[in-house]
Amino acid sequence: MKKNFFYLLAVLTLFSCNRTNETPELGEDYYTGGRNGTVFINSSKAYEQPVSGIDGSAFLKGEQLFEGRFITGDNTPFSGLGPVYIRSSCKDCHPGYGHGRRMDRYNADDYGNGYLLVIYDDNGQLCPQFIGMPQTRAAYPFLPPIDESGIHVEWHNYTDEFNNTYPDGETYQLIYPAVTIDREAILPELRPESYNVAIESTIGIYGTGLLDAISQSDIIDEHEAQQKRSYCKGLPELPYALDEYGKEKVGRYTYGCTRSTLQNGPGANALWNITNVTRPDRTYHYITEAYANAMADNADVRNALGWSRDSVYNYLMGKDLRSEMTMKDFDDFMVWHRGLAVPAARNLDDPTVQKGKEIFYQMGCTACHKPTWTTGESPYMPSLANQKIWPYTDLLRHDLDMHEPGLRKYCRTTPLWGRGLSNICTGYSDHLHDMRARTYEEAILWHGGEAKESRNRFRNLTKEQRSAVVKFLEAI
Ligand code: HEC
Ligand code: HEC
Numbered sequence: 001m002k003k004n005f006f007y008l009l010a011v012l013t014l015f016s017c018n019r020t021n022e023t024p025e026l027g028e029d030y031y032t033g034g035r036n037g038t039v040f041i042n043s044s045k046a047y048e049q050p051v052s053g054i055d056g057s058a059f060l061k062g063e064q065l066f067e068g069r070f071i072t073g074d075n076t077p078f079s080g081l082g083p084v085y086i087r088s089s090c091k092d093c094h095p096g097y098g099h100g101r102r103m104d105r106y107n108a109d110d111y112g113n114g115y116l117l118v119i120y121d122d123n124g125q126l127c128p129q130f131i132g133m134p135q136t137r138a139a140y141p142f143l144p145p146i147d148e149s150g151i152h153v154e155w156h157n158y159t160d161e162f163n164n165t166y167p168d169g170e171t172y173q174l175i176y177p178a179v180t181i182d183r184e185a186i187l188p189e190l191r192p193e194s195y196n197v198a199i200e201s202t203i204g205i206y207g208t209g210l211l212d213a214i215s216q217s218d219i220i221d222e223h224e225a226q227q228k229r230s231y232c233k234g235l236p237e238l239p240y241a242l243d244e245y246g247k248e249k250v251g252r253y254t255y256g257c258t259r260s261t262l263q264n265g266p267g268a269n270a271l272w273n274i275t276n277v278t279r280p281d282r283t284y285h286y287i288t289e290a291y292a293n294a295m296a297d298n299a300d301v302r303n304a305l306g307w308s309r310d311s312v313y314n315y316l317m318g319k320d321l322r323s324e325m326t327m328k329d330f331d332d333f334m335v336w337h338r339g340l341a342v343p344a345a346r347n348l349d350d351p352t353v354q355k356g357k358e359i360f361y362q363m364g365c366t367a368c369h370k371p372t373w374t375t376g377e378s379p380y381m382p383s384l385a386n387q388k389i390w391p392y393t394d395l396l397r398h399d400l401d402m403h404e405p406g407l408r409k410y411c412r413t414t415p416l417w418g419r420g421l422s423n424i425c426t427g428y429s430d431h432l433h434d435m436r437a438r439t440y441e442e443a444i445l446w447h448g449g450e451a452k453e454s455r456n457r458f459r460n461l462t463k464e465q466r467s468a469v470v471k472f473l474e475a476i
Contacts, residue, residue: 027349032417032476033342034375034387037210046343047097047206047418047425053383054339062336065329066090066097070275072139080277080324082139083295083316084287086116087274090267096426097340098419099202102435106151106179106199108137112428114202114435117151118407119181119195126407129190129290133273141304143187145291150185153199154178155436158403160445166459166466172445176404176436189294198406200255201435205267206418207391208253209338212262213384214395215376216250222370222394229367234399234450236410252395255411255433263380267337271330279325285316292316338381343418345390347475356472359465363457368413368450370394392416392476401449408433420474440470 031038039049050059069089070081081088086108093100093114100114107113117134119127126132130145138144158174165171179197186192223238239251244263251257259265272279273286295301296313305312315321347353360366369392378384397410405411411433423429430438437443447455458466 026344028388029371029390029476030345030348031388032345032390033207033210034384034389036383037207037341037387037389038344039341040344042343042346042421042424044096044424046421047204047340049341049343050336050339051209051341051381051383054381055335058332058335059339060336061329061332062334062339065271065333066094066336070277074324081275082137083142083276083285084135084138084144084291085274085276086133086135086137088137090270090274093274094202094205095428097206098204098422098426099428099430100435101426101428102201102430102438103153104155105153106136106148108148112426115199116201117146117179117181118198118200119192120198120407121192122194122196124407127192127195129192129288131286131288133286141301142295143298143301145187145190146181147185150182151197152180152182154180162459166463168463170463172441174436174442174445175438176402177434178404187291187294189297190290198408199434200406200408201430201433203255203414204418204422205337206340207342207389207415208262208265208267209340209378209381210342210375210384210387210389211252211391211395211415212265212338212380213375213378213387214252214373218373218376219250219252219395223396226367226394226396236397236399239397252412255408255414257395257397257412262338263334268330268334271325271333277324278321279330280323280327281330283321283323284319285321287316289317334380338384342389342391343421345417345476346420347471350471350475352468352471353475355465356468356470356475359461359469360472363469364454366392367454368394368396368398369416370413390417390476398451399449400447400451402432402446406434416473416476418476420476440473441466444469 036053037051041049068078070078072081073079087093092111095112101112103113103115119130119134121127134146136144136146136148155175156178158176177199179199181197183191226235239257240248241251241258241260242264243249243261249260251260253259253266272282276285292313295316296309302312371392372388372390375384375387393413393415397412399410431443432446437446444455444458
Protein backbone atom coordinates (compact mmCIF):
# COMPACT_ATOMS: atom_id res chain seq x y z
CA MET A 1 0.00 0.00 0.00
CA LYS A 2 2.76 2.35 1.03
CA LYS A 3 4.63 1.44 -2.12
CA ASN A 4 1.57 2.20 -4.22
CA PHE A 5 1.15 5.54 -2.52
CA PHE A 6 4.67 6.54 -3.41
CA TYR A 7 4.11 5.37 -6.93
CA LEU A 8 0.99 7.53 -7.14
CA LEU A 9 2.86 10.48 -5.70
CA ALA A 10 5.64 10.04 -8.24
CA VAL A 11 3.17 9.91 -11.10
CA LEU A 12 1.37 13.01 -9.83
CA THR A 13 4.64 14.88 -9.46
CA LEU A 14 5.60 13.91 -12.97
CA PHE A 15 2.33 15.21 -14.33
CA SER A 16 2.49 18.43 -12.41
CA CYS A 17 6.11 18.95 -13.50
CA ASN A 18 5.00 18.46 -17.04
CA ARG A 19 2.32 21.05 -16.58
CA THR A 20 4.52 23.77 -15.21
CA ASN A 21 7.22 23.09 -17.83
CA GLU A 22 4.84 23.07 -20.78
CA THR A 23 6.68 24.40 -23.83
CA PRO A 24 5.27 27.76 -24.81
CA GLU A 25 4.02 27.98 -28.39
CA LEU A 26 6.97 28.99 -30.59
CA GLY A 27 6.77 32.20 -32.60
CA GLU A 28 5.78 31.72 -36.26
CA ASP A 29 9.25 32.71 -37.45
CA TYR A 30 10.59 29.46 -36.01
CA TYR A 31 8.57 27.69 -38.71
CA THR A 32 10.98 28.66 -41.48
CA GLY A 33 9.34 26.34 -44.01
CA GLY A 34 5.80 26.90 -42.71
CA ARG A 35 3.83 24.41 -40.58
CA ASN A 36 4.20 21.60 -43.13
CA GLY A 37 7.68 22.30 -44.44
CA THR A 38 9.71 22.75 -41.26
CA VAL A 39 11.66 20.13 -39.34
CA PHE A 40 12.88 20.63 -35.80
CA ILE A 41 16.23 18.93 -36.25
CA ASN A 42 19.56 20.68 -36.07
CA SER A 43 21.94 17.76 -36.48
CA SER A 44 24.18 17.12 -39.49
CA LYS A 45 21.11 15.65 -41.28
CA ALA A 46 19.03 18.81 -40.87
CA TYR A 47 18.98 19.59 -44.61
CA GLU A 48 17.96 16.04 -45.58
CA GLN A 49 14.53 15.68 -43.98
CA PRO A 50 11.14 15.31 -45.71
CA VAL A 51 8.25 17.78 -45.40
CA SER A 52 5.00 16.37 -44.08
CA GLY A 53 2.42 14.77 -46.34
CA ILE A 54 4.90 12.98 -48.57
CA ASP A 55 5.15 9.55 -50.21
CA GLY A 56 7.94 8.13 -48.05
CA SER A 57 9.04 5.35 -50.37
CA ALA A 58 9.28 7.65 -53.40
CA PHE A 59 11.24 10.10 -51.24
CA LEU A 60 13.78 7.43 -50.32
CA LYS A 61 14.13 6.25 -53.91
CA GLY A 62 14.71 9.83 -55.03
CA GLU A 63 17.23 10.35 -52.27
CA GLN A 64 19.26 7.42 -53.60
CA LEU A 65 19.46 9.04 -57.01
CA PHE A 66 20.80 12.25 -55.51
CA GLU A 67 23.31 10.54 -53.25
CA GLY A 68 24.37 7.71 -55.55
CA ARG A 69 27.35 7.68 -57.83
CA PHE A 70 26.67 7.07 -61.51
CA ILE A 71 28.97 4.78 -63.47
CA THR A 72 29.72 4.24 -67.11
CA GLY A 73 28.32 1.19 -68.87
CA ASP A 74 24.85 -0.14 -69.53
CA ASN A 75 21.95 -1.86 -67.85
CA THR A 76 23.11 -1.88 -64.25
CA PRO A 77 21.78 0.39 -61.51
CA PHE A 78 23.24 3.90 -61.77
CA SER A 79 24.81 3.20 -65.16
CA GLY A 80 24.75 5.55 -68.15
CA LEU A 81 27.38 8.08 -67.03
CA GLY A 82 28.96 9.91 -69.99
CA PRO A 83 30.13 10.04 -72.75
CA VAL A 84 31.20 13.39 -71.24
CA TYR A 85 30.16 14.56 -67.83
CA ILE A 86 30.73 17.13 -65.10
CA ARG A 87 30.46 15.00 -61.94
CA SER A 88 29.33 11.44 -61.25
CA SER A 89 27.16 12.39 -58.26
CA CYS A 90 25.01 15.37 -57.26
CA LYS A 91 26.23 15.08 -53.74
CA ASP A 92 29.83 15.83 -54.68
CA CYS A 93 28.79 19.41 -55.44
CA HIS A 94 26.05 19.70 -52.83
CA PRO A 95 27.74 18.12 -49.79
CA GLY A 96 25.22 17.45 -47.02
CA TYR A 97 22.56 18.87 -49.41
CA GLY A 98 23.94 22.36 -48.87
CA HIS A 99 26.24 24.51 -50.93
CA GLY A 100 29.79 23.68 -51.93
CA ARG A 101 33.12 24.54 -50.44
CA ARG A 102 35.65 27.20 -51.39
CA MET A 103 38.42 25.43 -53.30
CA ASP A 104 42.01 26.20 -54.20
CA ARG A 105 41.91 23.95 -57.24
CA TYR A 106 39.41 22.51 -59.68
CA ASN A 107 39.14 18.76 -59.41
CA ALA A 108 35.84 16.98 -60.05
CA ASP A 109 36.86 14.26 -57.56
CA ASP A 110 37.25 16.67 -54.65
CA TYR A 111 34.18 16.14 -52.48
CA GLY A 112 32.47 19.45 -51.91
CA ASN A 113 33.80 21.09 -55.05
CA GLY A 114 30.46 22.61 -56.00
CA TYR A 115 31.95 24.79 -58.69
CA LEU A 116 30.76 24.97 -62.25
CA LEU A 117 33.12 26.54 -64.76
CA VAL A 118 31.86 29.59 -66.60
CA ILE A 119 33.74 30.27 -69.85
CA TYR A 120 32.73 33.46 -71.59
CA ASP A 121 33.86 35.84 -74.29
CA ASP A 122 34.79 39.51 -73.96
CA ASN A 123 31.14 40.52 -74.52
CA GLY A 124 30.03 38.48 -71.53
CA GLN A 125 28.48 35.72 -73.65
CA LEU A 126 29.06 32.04 -72.81
CA CYS A 127 31.37 30.41 -75.36
CA PRO A 128 28.93 28.15 -77.23
CA GLN A 129 31.40 25.35 -78.01
CA PHE A 130 31.41 24.39 -74.29
CA ILE A 131 27.65 24.37 -73.79
CA GLY A 132 26.39 26.16 -70.63
CA MET A 133 28.24 23.94 -68.19
CA PRO A 134 31.66 22.87 -69.50
CA GLN A 135 32.59 19.23 -68.93
CA THR A 136 35.95 18.08 -67.65
CA ARG A 137 35.40 14.33 -67.58
CA ALA A 138 34.82 11.68 -70.26
CA ALA A 139 34.18 7.95 -70.45
CA TYR A 140 36.86 6.08 -72.42
CA PRO A 141 37.62 6.44 -75.31
CA PHE A 142 36.10 9.92 -75.43
CA LEU A 143 38.23 12.89 -74.39
CA PRO A 144 37.19 15.60 -71.96
CA PRO A 145 36.71 19.03 -73.59
CA ILE A 146 38.95 20.49 -70.87
CA ASP A 147 41.83 18.84 -69.04
CA GLU A 148 41.44 19.74 -65.36
CA SER A 149 45.16 19.90 -64.70
CA GLY A 150 45.24 23.06 -66.80
CA ILE A 151 42.64 24.88 -64.68
CA HIS A 152 44.08 27.25 -62.08
CA VAL A 153 42.16 28.77 -59.19
CA GLU A 154 43.93 31.54 -57.31
CA TRP A 155 42.67 33.73 -54.50
CA HIS A 156 43.68 37.37 -54.49
CA ASN A 157 43.44 39.89 -51.70
CA TYR A 158 41.07 42.75 -52.20
CA THR A 159 41.29 46.16 -50.57
CA ASP A 160 37.99 47.97 -50.45
CA GLU A 161 37.37 51.74 -50.52
CA PHE A 162 37.69 51.81 -46.71
CA ASN A 163 41.12 50.23 -46.71
CA ASN A 164 39.51 47.15 -45.13
CA THR A 165 38.95 49.01 -41.88
CA TYR A 166 35.75 49.60 -39.89
CA PRO A 167 35.14 53.12 -38.51
CA ASP A 168 35.98 51.68 -35.07
CA GLY A 169 39.47 50.79 -36.29
CA GLU A 170 39.03 47.02 -36.58
CA THR A 171 40.39 45.57 -39.82
CA TYR A 172 39.26 42.72 -42.04
CA GLN A 173 40.47 40.80 -45.09
CA LEU A 174 38.64 40.11 -48.30
CA ILE A 175 39.60 37.69 -51.08
CA TYR A 176 38.22 36.92 -54.54
CA PRO A 177 38.95 34.19 -57.09
CA ALA A 178 40.92 34.50 -60.31
CA VAL A 179 40.49 31.48 -62.56
CA THR A 180 42.42 30.67 -65.71
CA ILE A 181 42.56 27.75 -68.10
CA ASP A 182 45.73 27.05 -70.08
CA ARG A 183 45.07 27.13 -73.83
CA GLU A 184 46.64 23.68 -74.25
CA ALA A 185 44.22 22.24 -71.68
CA ILE A 186 41.33 22.84 -74.09
CA LEU A 187 40.70 20.37 -76.94
CA PRO A 188 42.23 22.09 -80.00
CA GLU A 189 38.94 21.95 -81.93
CA LEU A 190 37.17 23.83 -79.13
CA ARG A 191 39.73 26.52 -78.29
CA PRO A 192 38.14 29.99 -78.44
CA GLU A 193 40.28 32.88 -79.68
CA SER A 194 39.98 34.66 -76.40
CA TYR A 195 38.07 33.68 -73.31
CA ASN A 196 37.50 34.50 -69.65
CA VAL A 197 36.85 32.02 -66.89
CA ALA A 198 34.88 32.26 -63.66
CA ILE A 199 33.59 29.79 -61.12
CA GLU A 200 30.11 29.65 -59.67
CA SER A 201 29.21 27.57 -56.72
CA THR A 202 26.14 25.77 -55.48
CA ILE A 203 23.13 26.94 -53.52
CA GLY A 204 21.35 24.81 -50.89
CA ILE A 205 18.62 22.50 -52.16
CA TYR A 206 16.28 22.24 -49.15
CA GLY A 207 13.10 24.31 -49.32
CA THR A 208 13.18 24.66 -53.11
CA GLY A 209 9.76 22.92 -53.26
CA LEU A 210 8.32 25.68 -51.09
CA LEU A 211 9.87 28.38 -53.28
CA ASP A 212 8.22 26.63 -56.24
CA ALA A 213 4.83 27.09 -54.60
CA ILE A 214 5.14 30.89 -54.40
CA SER A 215 2.76 32.29 -56.98
CA GLN A 216 4.36 34.01 -59.94
CA SER A 217 2.10 37.06 -59.56
CA ASP A 218 3.51 37.66 -56.07
CA ILE A 219 7.04 37.79 -57.51
CA ILE A 220 5.91 40.19 -60.23
CA ASP A 221 4.28 42.40 -57.55
CA GLU A 222 7.50 42.41 -55.53
CA HIS A 223 9.50 43.42 -58.61
CA GLU A 224 7.07 46.25 -59.36
CA ALA A 225 7.19 47.50 -55.77
CA GLN A 226 10.99 47.52 -55.83
CA GLN A 227 11.16 49.37 -59.15
CA LYS A 228 9.48 52.29 -57.39
CA ARG A 229 12.19 52.48 -54.74
CA SER A 230 14.88 55.04 -55.50
CA TYR A 231 17.93 52.95 -54.55
CA CYS A 232 16.80 50.19 -56.91
CA LYS A 233 17.54 52.24 -60.05
CA GLY A 234 19.65 49.45 -61.49
CA LEU A 235 17.04 46.73 -60.90
CA PRO A 236 17.08 44.54 -64.02
CA GLU A 237 13.96 43.38 -65.85
CA LEU A 238 12.42 40.11 -64.70
CA PRO A 239 14.08 37.16 -66.43
CA TYR A 240 11.86 34.52 -68.04
CA ALA A 241 12.52 30.82 -68.53
CA LEU A 242 10.46 27.95 -69.93
CA ASP A 243 8.45 25.77 -67.57
CA GLU A 244 7.82 22.04 -68.09
CA TYR A 245 5.01 22.81 -70.56
CA GLY A 246 7.18 25.08 -72.69
CA LYS A 247 5.57 28.27 -71.33
CA GLU A 248 7.53 31.35 -70.29
CA LYS A 249 7.54 31.90 -66.55
CA VAL A 250 9.44 34.27 -64.28
CA GLY A 251 12.83 32.79 -63.37
CA ARG A 252 13.33 32.18 -59.66
CA TYR A 253 16.06 29.54 -59.34
CA THR A 254 19.87 29.76 -59.64
CA TYR A 255 21.97 32.88 -59.08
CA GLY A 256 20.93 34.15 -62.49
CA CYS A 257 17.21 33.28 -62.07
CA THR A 258 17.57 31.16 -65.19
CA ARG A 259 15.01 28.53 -64.17
CA SER A 260 11.36 29.15 -63.48
CA THR A 261 9.88 25.93 -62.11
CA LEU A 262 11.26 22.98 -60.20
CA GLN A 263 9.85 20.45 -62.67
CA ASN A 264 12.03 22.00 -65.39
CA GLY A 265 14.47 23.36 -62.85
CA PRO A 266 18.12 23.16 -61.90
CA GLY A 267 17.83 19.76 -60.18
CA ALA A 268 15.63 18.15 -62.86
CA ASN A 269 18.13 19.25 -65.48
CA ALA A 270 21.24 18.49 -63.45
CA LEU A 271 20.23 14.84 -63.11
CA TRP A 272 20.57 14.68 -66.91
CA ASN A 273 23.15 17.27 -67.90
CA ILE A 274 25.65 16.83 -65.06
CA THR A 275 25.87 13.09 -65.72
CA ASN A 276 24.58 12.78 -69.30
CA VAL A 277 22.31 9.95 -68.16
CA THR A 278 19.45 9.92 -70.69
CA ARG A 279 15.78 9.41 -69.78
CA PRO A 280 12.46 9.41 -71.67
CA ASP A 281 12.12 13.23 -71.58
CA ARG A 282 15.83 13.74 -72.41
CA THR A 283 16.74 11.18 -75.09
CA TYR A 284 19.82 13.10 -76.22
CA HIS A 285 23.16 14.09 -74.80
CA TYR A 286 24.19 17.40 -73.31
CA ILE A 287 26.93 17.90 -75.89
CA THR A 288 27.82 20.46 -78.51
CA GLU A 289 28.13 19.94 -82.25
CA ALA A 290 31.74 21.16 -82.05
CA TYR A 291 32.62 18.45 -79.55
CA ALA A 292 30.78 15.75 -81.52
CA ASN A 293 32.70 16.67 -84.66
CA ALA A 294 36.00 16.70 -82.79
CA MET A 295 35.40 13.17 -81.50
CA ALA A 296 34.07 11.86 -84.81
CA ASP A 297 37.19 13.20 -86.55
CA ASN A 298 39.50 11.61 -83.99
CA ALA A 299 40.96 8.35 -85.36
CA ASP A 300 41.93 7.06 -81.90
CA VAL A 301 38.34 7.39 -80.70
CA ARG A 302 36.95 5.74 -83.86
CA ASN A 303 39.44 2.88 -83.69
CA ALA A 304 38.89 2.23 -80.01
CA LEU A 305 35.15 2.00 -80.62
CA GLY A 306 35.48 0.29 -84.01
CA TRP A 307 32.86 2.72 -85.31
CA SER A 308 32.66 4.81 -88.48
CA ARG A 309 32.77 8.59 -88.33
CA ASP A 310 29.01 8.77 -88.83
CA SER A 311 28.34 6.29 -86.07
CA VAL A 312 30.41 8.26 -83.57
CA TYR A 313 28.75 11.51 -84.59
CA ASN A 314 25.25 10.02 -84.52
CA TYR A 315 25.79 8.47 -81.11
CA LEU A 316 26.91 11.78 -79.66
CA MET A 317 24.31 13.96 -81.37
CA GLY A 318 21.42 11.47 -81.69
CA LYS A 319 18.06 12.88 -80.68
CA ASP A 320 16.41 9.55 -79.99
CA LEU A 321 18.84 7.62 -77.82
CA ARG A 322 17.88 4.78 -75.51
CA SER A 323 16.82 5.95 -72.02
CA GLU A 324 19.28 5.07 -69.30
CA MET A 325 16.88 6.08 -66.51
CA THR A 326 13.16 5.37 -66.23
CA MET A 327 10.50 8.04 -65.85
CA LYS A 328 9.49 6.36 -62.57
CA ASP A 329 13.00 7.02 -61.24
CA PHE A 330 12.78 10.63 -62.34
CA ASP A 331 9.33 11.05 -60.74
CA ASP A 332 10.63 9.63 -57.43
CA PHE A 333 13.62 11.95 -57.69
CA MET A 334 11.28 14.92 -58.01
CA VAL A 335 9.23 13.81 -54.96
CA TRP A 336 12.47 13.82 -52.98
CA HIS A 337 13.64 17.12 -54.47
CA ARG A 338 10.38 18.97 -53.89
CA GLY A 339 9.92 17.40 -50.50
CA LEU A 340 13.10 18.56 -48.74
CA ALA A 341 12.07 20.46 -45.61
CA VAL A 342 13.76 23.51 -44.11
CA PRO A 343 15.31 23.27 -40.64
CA ALA A 344 13.46 25.35 -38.04
CA ALA A 345 15.06 28.58 -36.85
CA ARG A 346 16.95 28.32 -33.59
CA ASN A 347 17.48 30.56 -30.52
CA LEU A 348 15.22 33.32 -31.78
CA ASP A 349 14.33 34.23 -28.20
CA ASP A 350 17.95 34.72 -27.19
CA PRO A 351 18.40 38.44 -26.31
CA THR A 352 21.50 38.83 -28.54
CA VAL A 353 19.69 37.23 -31.48
CA GLN A 354 16.73 39.55 -30.88
CA LYS A 355 19.05 42.55 -30.86
CA GLY A 356 20.64 41.32 -34.10
CA LYS A 357 17.23 40.90 -35.66
CA GLU A 358 16.24 44.44 -34.76
CA ILE A 359 19.43 45.81 -36.37
CA PHE A 360 18.99 43.57 -39.47
CA TYR A 361 15.59 45.17 -40.08
CA GLN A 362 16.85 48.69 -39.29
CA MET A 363 19.76 48.40 -41.73
CA GLY A 364 17.35 47.71 -44.61
CA CYS A 365 18.64 44.20 -45.25
CA THR A 366 15.03 43.09 -45.63
CA ALA A 367 14.62 45.23 -48.76
CA CYS A 368 16.15 42.28 -50.64
CA HIS A 369 16.26 39.57 -48.01
CA LYS A 370 12.46 39.69 -47.84
CA PRO A 371 11.69 37.73 -44.68
CA THR A 372 8.41 36.01 -45.59
CA TRP A 373 6.23 34.81 -48.40
CA THR A 374 3.00 32.84 -48.32
CA THR A 375 2.93 30.01 -50.82
CA GLY A 376 0.01 29.68 -53.23
CA GLU A 377 -1.19 26.48 -54.85
CA SER A 378 1.09 23.47 -54.95
CA PRO A 379 -0.33 20.97 -57.42
CA TYR A 380 2.64 18.57 -57.30
CA MET A 381 2.73 18.47 -53.49
CA PRO A 382 -0.47 19.83 -51.93
CA SER A 383 0.94 19.96 -48.39
CA LEU A 384 3.21 22.85 -49.45
CA ALA A 385 0.28 25.11 -50.41
CA ASN A 386 -0.64 28.16 -48.31
CA GLN A 387 2.38 28.04 -46.01
CA LYS A 388 3.88 31.15 -44.47
CA ILE A 389 7.61 30.66 -45.04
CA TRP A 390 10.74 32.61 -44.00
CA PRO A 391 13.38 32.31 -46.75
CA TYR A 392 14.76 35.90 -46.47
CA THR A 393 14.93 36.45 -50.21
CA ASP A 394 12.93 38.47 -52.74
CA LEU A 395 13.89 35.94 -55.49
CA LEU A 396 15.04 38.91 -57.59
CA ARG A 397 18.42 39.82 -59.06
CA HIS A 398 20.43 42.78 -57.85
CA ASP A 399 23.69 44.48 -58.70
CA LEU A 400 25.99 44.47 -55.67
CA ASP A 401 28.80 45.98 -57.73
CA MET A 402 31.19 43.30 -56.56
CA HIS A 403 34.80 43.32 -57.72
CA GLU A 404 35.26 40.77 -60.55
CA PRO A 405 31.93 38.98 -60.18
CA GLY A 406 32.41 36.77 -63.25
CA LEU A 407 29.12 36.66 -65.14
CA ARG A 408 27.11 37.45 -62.00
CA LYS A 409 26.86 41.21 -62.16
CA TYR A 410 23.17 40.66 -61.46
CA CYS A 411 22.76 38.01 -58.82
CA ARG A 412 19.64 36.63 -57.15
CA THR A 413 19.35 37.39 -53.44
CA THR A 414 20.41 34.16 -51.79
CA PRO A 415 17.87 32.70 -49.35
CA LEU A 416 19.34 32.94 -45.86
CA TRP A 417 17.18 30.26 -44.26
CA GLY A 418 19.03 27.34 -42.74
CA ARG A 419 22.46 28.63 -43.65
CA GLY A 420 23.48 28.92 -40.00
CA LEU A 421 23.59 25.11 -39.93
CA SER A 422 25.87 24.95 -42.92
CA ASN A 423 28.98 24.08 -40.99
CA ILE A 424 27.22 21.26 -39.16
CA CYS A 425 25.51 19.86 -42.26
CA THR A 426 28.19 20.31 -44.92
CA GLY A 427 31.42 20.94 -43.06
CA TYR A 428 31.82 24.34 -44.73
CA SER A 429 30.33 27.77 -44.31
CA ASP A 430 31.59 29.83 -47.23
CA HIS A 431 29.24 32.34 -48.79
CA LEU A 432 28.38 34.22 -51.99
CA HIS A 433 28.08 32.95 -55.54
CA ASP A 434 31.76 32.03 -55.86
CA MET A 435 32.36 31.33 -52.15
CA ARG A 436 34.65 34.31 -51.79
CA ALA A 437 33.28 35.14 -48.33
CA ARG A 438 34.60 32.92 -45.56
CA THR A 439 32.26 34.32 -42.92
CA TYR A 440 28.90 36.06 -42.69
CA GLU A 441 30.75 39.27 -41.94
CA GLU A 442 32.79 39.10 -45.15
CA ALA A 443 29.61 38.32 -47.10
CA ILE A 444 28.01 41.52 -45.81
CA LEU A 445 31.15 43.58 -46.48
CA TRP A 446 31.04 42.50 -50.16
CA HIS A 447 27.61 44.18 -50.50
CA GLY A 448 28.02 47.32 -52.63
CA GLY A 449 25.90 48.75 -55.44
CA GLU A 450 22.22 48.61 -54.57
CA ALA A 451 23.08 47.34 -51.08
CA LYS A 452 25.70 49.97 -50.36
CA GLU A 453 23.58 51.88 -47.82
CA SER A 454 22.82 48.72 -45.86
CA ARG A 455 26.46 47.69 -45.91
CA ASN A 456 27.52 51.13 -44.66
CA ARG A 457 25.07 50.90 -41.79
CA PHE A 458 26.62 47.57 -40.89
CA ARG A 459 30.10 49.07 -41.01
CA ASN A 460 29.03 51.79 -38.60
CA LEU A 461 27.85 49.37 -35.92
CA THR A 462 29.86 48.58 -32.82
CA LYS A 463 31.70 45.25 -32.72
CA GLU A 464 29.08 43.93 -30.32
CA GLN A 465 26.24 44.93 -32.63
CA ARG A 466 27.98 43.37 -35.64
CA SER A 467 28.29 40.08 -33.85
CA ALA A 468 24.63 40.27 -32.79
CA VAL A 469 23.69 40.55 -36.49
CA VAL A 470 25.78 37.47 -37.25
CA LYS A 471 24.13 35.61 -34.35
CA PHE A 472 20.75 36.44 -35.89
CA LEU A 473 21.86 35.21 -39.32
CA GLU A 474 23.09 31.99 -37.73
CA ALA A 475 19.72 31.54 -36.02
CA ILE A 476 17.47 31.82 -39.08
C1 HEC B 1 29.13 20.62 -60.75
C2 HEC B 1 28.56 20.74 -59.47
C3 HEC B 1 27.08 20.48 -59.32
C4 HEC B 1 26.43 19.28 -59.36
C5 HEC B 1 27.04 17.91 -59.59
C6 HEC B 1 25.05 19.56 -59.09
N1 HEC B 1 24.87 20.89 -58.88
FE1 HEC B 1 23.16 21.80 -58.32
N2 HEC B 1 24.06 23.60 -58.46
C7 HEC B 1 25.38 23.81 -58.79
C8 HEC B 1 25.62 25.21 -58.97
C9 HEC B 1 26.95 25.84 -59.36
C10 HEC B 1 24.41 25.88 -58.72
C11 HEC B 1 24.16 27.37 -58.87
C12 HEC B 1 23.93 27.50 -60.35
C13 HEC B 1 23.72 28.82 -60.91
O1 HEC B 1 23.41 29.77 -60.25
O2 HEC B 1 23.82 28.90 -62.15
C14 HEC B 1 23.45 24.82 -58.41
C15 HEC B 1 22.12 25.06 -58.12
C16 HEC B 1 21.21 24.07 -57.81
C17 HEC B 1 19.86 24.32 -57.42
C18 HEC B 1 19.22 25.68 -57.32
C19 HEC B 1 18.91 26.13 -55.95
C20 HEC B 1 18.26 27.48 -55.96
O3 HEC B 1 17.92 27.94 -54.87
O4 HEC B 1 18.13 28.12 -57.00
C21 HEC B 1 19.28 23.10 -57.22
C22 HEC B 1 17.87 22.83 -56.80
C23 HEC B 1 20.27 22.10 -57.51
N3 HEC B 1 21.45 22.72 -57.85
C24 HEC B 1 20.05 20.74 -57.45
C25 HEC B 1 20.96 19.79 -57.91
C26 HEC B 1 20.65 18.39 -58.07
C27 HEC B 1 19.34 17.75 -57.73
C28 HEC B 1 21.76 17.80 -58.57
C29 HEC B 1 21.93 16.37 -59.06
C30 HEC B 1 20.94 15.91 -60.00
C31 HEC B 1 22.77 18.82 -58.68
N4 HEC B 1 22.24 20.02 -58.29
C32 HEC B 1 24.06 18.60 -59.07
C33 HEC B 1 26.35 22.84 -58.93
C34 HEC B 1 26.09 21.49 -59.04
C1 HEC C 1 20.05 45.29 -52.73
C2 HEC C 1 19.76 43.96 -52.27
C3 HEC C 1 20.42 43.47 -50.99
C4 HEC C 1 20.49 44.08 -49.77
C5 HEC C 1 19.93 45.42 -49.36
C6 HEC C 1 21.18 43.15 -48.91
N1 HEC C 1 21.51 42.02 -49.60
FE1 HEC C 1 22.48 40.41 -48.84
N2 HEC C 1 22.53 39.57 -50.69
C7 HEC C 1 22.00 40.14 -51.83
C8 HEC C 1 22.41 39.37 -52.97
C9 HEC C 1 22.05 39.68 -54.40
C10 HEC C 1 23.21 38.32 -52.49
C11 HEC C 1 23.95 37.27 -53.32
C12 HEC C 1 25.25 37.85 -53.78
C13 HEC C 1 26.27 36.86 -54.32
O1 HEC C 1 26.22 35.68 -54.00
O2 HEC C 1 27.14 37.29 -55.06
C14 HEC C 1 23.26 38.48 -51.05
C15 HEC C 1 23.94 37.63 -50.21
C16 HEC C 1 23.96 37.76 -48.83
C17 HEC C 1 24.60 36.84 -47.93
C18 HEC C 1 25.33 35.58 -48.33
C19 HEC C 1 24.41 34.42 -48.51
C20 HEC C 1 25.19 33.17 -48.81
O3 HEC C 1 25.22 32.29 -47.96
O4 HEC C 1 25.81 33.07 -49.89
C21 HEC C 1 24.42 37.31 -46.66
C22 HEC C 1 24.89 36.67 -45.37
C23 HEC C 1 23.69 38.55 -46.77
N3 HEC C 1 23.42 38.79 -48.11
C24 HEC C 1 23.34 39.34 -45.71
C25 HEC C 1 22.84 40.64 -45.84
C26 HEC C 1 22.73 41.59 -44.76
C27 HEC C 1 23.05 41.30 -43.31
C28 HEC C 1 22.24 42.73 -45.29
C29 HEC C 1 22.01 44.05 -44.60
C30 HEC C 1 23.20 44.66 -44.04
C31 HEC C 1 22.04 42.49 -46.71
N4 HEC C 1 22.45 41.23 -47.01
C32 HEC C 1 21.50 43.42 -47.59
C33 HEC C 1 21.22 41.25 -51.90
C34 HEC C 1 21.07 42.17 -50.87
